[in-house]
Amino acid sequence: MLGYWKEPNRFWIFQAGISGGMPRETRSPRPGTPPPSTNGCDAEVPVLEASGELDLAVAPWLSDQLDALLVGGASSVILDLSRATFLDSTALGVLVGLLNRCRTLGGRVHLVVTEPQILRVLSITGLSQAFDIHEDRARLVAGGTTS
Numbered sequence: 001m002l003g004y005w006k007e008p009n010r011f012w013i014f015q016a017g018i019s020g021g022m023p024r025e026t027r028s029p030r031p032g033t034p035p036p037s038t039n040g041c042d043a044e045v046p047v048l049e050a051s052g053e054l055d056l057a058v059a060p061w062l063s064d065q066l067d068a069l070l071v072g073g074a075s076s077v078i079l080d081l082s083r084a085t086f087l088d089s090t091a092l093g094v095l096v097g098l099l100n101r102c103r104t105l106g107g108r109v110h111l112v113v114t115e116p117q118i119l120r121v122l123s124i125t126g127l128s129q130a131f132d133i134h135e136d137r138a139r140l141v142a143g144g145t146t147s
Contacts, residue, residue, distance in 0.1 A: 045110075046074045047137070051083035054091035063094045070098075075107030080137050087118045092125065099130055112137045 046069045054062060069077055077098065081087070087095075099109045110132045113119055122128040134140040 044074065045076050045078055046072070047078045047080060049080040049083070051085075053086040053088075054081070054084055055086060055088040056090045059088075059090040059094050062091060063097070066094065066098050070101055070105070075105035076102060076110070077107070078110045078112065078137065078140065080112040081118060082112050082114045082137065084113075084118060085115060087121055092121065092127070095131070096127070099127075108132055110134060110140060112140065 048065055048069065050058075050062060052058075066077065066079075079095070079098070095109070095111075102109050111122075112134050113122070114135060119128070119133075122131065122133065
Protein backbone atom coordinates (compact mmCIF):
# COMPACT_ATOMS: atom_id res chain seq x y z
CA MET A 1 0.00 0.00 0.00
CA LEU A 2 1.35 3.39 -0.94
CA GLY A 3 0.78 6.30 1.31
CA TYR A 4 2.20 8.97 3.50
CA TRP A 5 1.02 11.60 5.86
CA LYS A 6 2.11 15.15 6.33
CA GLU A 7 1.94 17.01 9.59
CA PRO A 8 3.68 20.25 10.50
CA ASN A 9 7.15 19.76 11.99
CA ARG A 10 7.27 16.04 11.19
CA PHE A 11 9.31 13.99 8.81
CA TRP A 12 7.56 11.66 6.45
CA ILE A 13 9.38 8.41 7.10
CA PHE A 14 8.90 5.29 5.03
CA GLN A 15 10.90 2.22 5.93
CA ALA A 16 11.38 -0.61 3.51
CA GLY A 17 12.65 -3.90 4.81
CA ILE A 18 13.50 -6.33 2.08
CA SER A 19 12.95 -9.93 3.07
CA GLY A 20 12.99 -12.70 0.51
CA GLY A 21 12.78 -10.18 -2.31
CA MET A 22 9.45 -8.76 -1.12
CA PRO A 23 9.26 -5.23 0.29
CA ARG A 24 7.65 -4.69 3.67
CA GLU A 25 6.55 -1.19 4.62
CA THR A 26 6.20 0.26 8.08
CA ARG A 27 5.82 3.89 8.97
CA SER A 28 7.28 5.89 11.78
CA PRO A 29 6.52 8.05 13.67
CA ARG A 30 3.08 6.69 14.38
CA PRO A 31 0.23 9.18 14.84
CA GLY A 32 0.18 10.44 18.39
CA THR A 33 3.92 10.07 18.98
CA PRO A 34 6.02 13.20 19.47
CA PRO A 35 7.75 14.48 16.34
CA PRO A 36 11.45 13.77 15.99
CA SER A 37 13.80 16.66 16.62
CA THR A 38 14.89 18.20 13.35
CA ASN A 39 17.70 20.29 14.85
CA GLY A 40 17.30 22.98 12.24
CA CYS A 41 16.60 20.68 9.31
CA ASP A 42 13.66 21.40 7.06
CA ALA A 43 10.99 19.07 8.46
CA GLU A 44 9.31 18.92 5.07
CA VAL A 45 12.09 16.82 3.51
CA PRO A 46 10.83 13.24 3.38
CA VAL A 47 13.04 10.31 4.32
CA LEU A 48 12.83 6.88 2.71
CA GLU A 49 14.82 4.07 4.30
CA ALA A 50 15.60 1.03 2.20
CA SER A 51 17.44 -2.05 3.38
CA GLY A 52 18.64 -5.26 1.81
CA GLU A 53 19.10 -5.84 -1.90
CA LEU A 54 17.79 -3.12 -4.20
CA ASP A 55 17.42 -4.98 -7.46
CA LEU A 56 15.02 -5.77 -10.29
CA ALA A 57 12.46 -7.26 -7.90
CA VAL A 58 12.38 -4.18 -5.66
CA ALA A 59 12.86 -1.38 -8.22
CA PRO A 60 9.16 -0.95 -9.14
CA TRP A 61 8.21 -0.73 -5.47
CA LEU A 62 11.04 1.74 -4.80
CA SER A 63 9.93 3.87 -7.74
CA ASP A 64 6.33 3.90 -6.48
CA GLN A 65 7.42 4.97 -2.99
CA LEU A 66 9.59 7.79 -4.33
CA ASP A 67 6.83 8.91 -6.71
CA ALA A 68 4.42 9.10 -3.76
CA LEU A 69 6.80 11.45 -1.95
CA LEU A 70 7.11 13.76 -4.95
CA VAL A 71 3.38 13.72 -5.69
CA GLY A 72 2.91 14.66 -2.04
CA GLY A 73 4.71 17.93 -2.65
CA ALA A 74 8.33 17.18 -1.84
CA SER A 75 11.06 18.60 -4.06
CA SER A 76 14.00 17.14 -2.11
CA VAL A 77 14.34 13.63 -0.72
CA ILE A 78 16.63 11.88 1.74
CA LEU A 79 17.11 8.26 0.68
CA ASP A 80 18.72 6.31 3.51
CA LEU A 81 20.56 3.34 2.03
CA SER A 82 22.73 2.76 5.09
CA ARG A 83 21.21 -0.70 5.55
CA ALA A 84 21.17 -1.56 1.84
CA THR A 85 23.60 -4.27 0.77
CA PHE A 86 23.28 -4.24 -3.03
CA LEU A 87 22.24 -1.86 -5.79
CA ASP A 88 21.73 -3.11 -9.35
CA SER A 89 21.34 -1.16 -12.57
CA THR A 90 17.54 -1.20 -12.42
CA ALA A 91 17.46 0.38 -8.97
CA LEU A 92 20.20 2.77 -10.06
CA GLY A 93 17.93 3.85 -12.91
CA VAL A 94 15.19 4.58 -10.37
CA LEU A 95 17.63 6.80 -8.46
CA VAL A 96 18.60 8.67 -11.63
CA GLY A 97 14.91 9.21 -12.42
CA LEU A 98 14.43 10.58 -8.90
CA LEU A 99 17.42 12.88 -9.35
CA ASN A 100 16.03 14.26 -12.60
CA ARG A 101 12.59 14.87 -11.11
CA CYS A 102 13.97 16.56 -8.00
CA ARG A 103 16.21 18.82 -10.09
CA THR A 104 13.22 19.78 -12.24
CA LEU A 105 11.37 20.73 -9.03
CA GLY A 106 14.36 22.72 -7.77
CA GLY A 107 15.26 20.15 -5.13
CA ARG A 108 18.06 17.75 -4.29
CA VAL A 109 18.53 14.05 -3.61
CA HIS A 110 20.49 13.14 -0.50
CA LEU A 111 21.75 9.57 -0.32
CA VAL A 112 22.93 8.11 2.97
CA VAL A 113 25.31 5.32 1.95
CA THR A 114 27.75 3.25 4.01
CA GLU A 115 28.09 0.07 1.90
CA PRO A 116 31.41 0.16 -0.01
CA GLN A 117 29.96 -1.74 -2.99
CA ILE A 118 27.16 0.80 -3.43
CA LEU A 119 29.61 3.68 -3.11
CA ARG A 120 31.78 1.99 -5.75
CA VAL A 121 28.85 1.66 -8.17
CA LEU A 122 28.04 5.34 -7.71
CA SER A 123 31.69 6.27 -8.23
CA ILE A 124 32.21 4.11 -11.33
CA THR A 125 29.07 5.49 -12.97
CA GLY A 126 30.03 9.07 -12.15
CA LEU A 127 26.87 9.51 -10.09
CA SER A 128 28.76 10.18 -6.87
CA GLN A 129 29.13 13.72 -8.21
CA ALA A 130 25.44 14.06 -9.08
CA PHE A 131 23.93 13.00 -5.74
CA ASP A 132 24.58 14.56 -2.35
CA ILE A 133 26.14 11.57 -0.57
CA HIS A 134 26.34 11.37 3.20
CA GLU A 135 27.67 8.74 5.61
CA ASP A 136 25.27 9.45 8.47
CA ARG A 137 21.63 10.51 8.36
CA ALA A 138 21.75 11.97 11.88
CA ARG A 139 24.55 14.34 10.88
CA LEU A 140 22.75 15.24 7.66
CA VAL A 141 19.58 16.13 9.54
CA ALA A 142 21.48 17.94 12.29
CA GLY A 143 23.34 19.99 9.69
CA GLY A 144 20.13 21.34 8.19
CA THR A 145 21.55 21.24 4.66
CA THR A 146 18.72 19.37 2.96
CA SER A 147 16.81 22.08 1.12
